[in-house]
Amino acid sequence: MSEARRYQQLRAHLSYLKLGDAAEALPRILDAARAENLSLTAALERLLEIEVNATEARRLTSRLRFACLPEPWTMADFDFAAQPGVDAKLINDLASLRFLDDAANVLFVGPPGVGKTMLAVALARGAVEAGHRVYFTTAADLAARCHKAALEGRWHTCMRFFAGPKLLVIDELGYLPLPGDGASALFQVINQRYLKSSTILTTNVGIADWATAFGDATVAAAMLDRLLHRATVVGIDGPSYRLRNHQATAETMRKAVAAHVS
Template sequence: MTPIETLRRRAEALHLHGLLAHWPELTECAWVEPLLNWEESERARRSLERRLADARIGRFKPLADFDWDWPAPCDRAAIRELMGLDFLKTATHAILVGASGLGKSMIAQNIAHQAVLHGHTVLFTTAGQILGDLAAIDSDSALRRRLRHSAAPALRVVDEVGYLSYSNRHADLLFELINRRHETRSTLMTTNRSFSEWAEVFPNAACTVALIDRLVHHAEIIAIKGESYRRKEAQERAEQQARKRKAPGRSPA
């Protein structure tokens, strides 16, 4: 393909119909390629901004700031592999299991952000948010539309499963969401409960076993163990304040 044919293909991809209508007059114009570069860059920027807004990832610390020495154990290689996003190609699920305060949500946010940067659609919500929203819908048609929208992204993140208990209806809705994505798109989930404890999260729900079965069928399950990182940070802040109060020359309040 000649350079001018390549430029025309780019103009067609951008749907620049006015430019294409006068293409024979522009084949020798040096400004055509810079114009296409500007248009492609601007559209890519707007697309990224839109996908980031739609993803609802929120503010988070970069993975570079994660203290890998604090959790014990933590499979750093497995998390790095998730950051590589290959699991999206095979519709594999990823489940981060660990107590509160160990960085599960932070890791999930970093993976979600990486997916957006690489052109994937993403939706990040807590379990409480999505199940509360779905359960509040009375109309069957509206519920189907919301489920279709919620199940559509290439990566669906459901954060904080296990911090609250849910009714049978909530369990059914989560099952429906996961079932719609099973073997077609990836779900990333964080939970502070082992699967053996999910009967306490969804007490008396008949679909709990089937829900877990769908999740673990094609899943990377990463356990993160240790003491709360937030508690560690709070303790360090308290110790730092105590040292300041004891510093020489500091007059008592």
């Protein structure tokens, strides 16, 4: 068999095995093997590394698409110096994702604008990049989706969906009133995940006020019992991130106007 035919057949084999990135990189790797005097093993490892990296990139894109994260925030985006109400050591420990191994939960509790959602999304992004299946939703959207599923006879399918991800992020609990059966639906989701998978929950409602906020002391107590059994509660009581940004923008505009006038 001629070298040209062997080369074409090798590319055909790679394409048949759906190793498209390796097939595309083959000419470049062969050139490098000749120029750098690579061994057969080294050249093959370099070729397959390209395919592995491309495959992982596609899988990461797929996991991010499924996760529905509202922003591309990572832990590096959070300014601990500007938010003294956050325990940096505790957050960095959570960023190790050890809590996922224990099916433990994380609750971020504090007033609006202090960075609860940013931290939740950053942890979720880290979990996605580590290869875990993650899903983000707001409490209001979760309740509405469960309510619709119940009306359409898809309740069990809906529960399986929310039970599936390794990490479920439920944002903005307490910001909007839940529909009549919203608290019950939220409890059912948390109960499905109990001791099996982790949940991150952000809320502006203090734990002691859950019974009043949800209008059902029994459901609130049962929900908290499961959430807090294995949980890290992060209370944040500091300046508003959003207000700080607005103030910085206003100050920049004020200086620009003053400079223009002068």
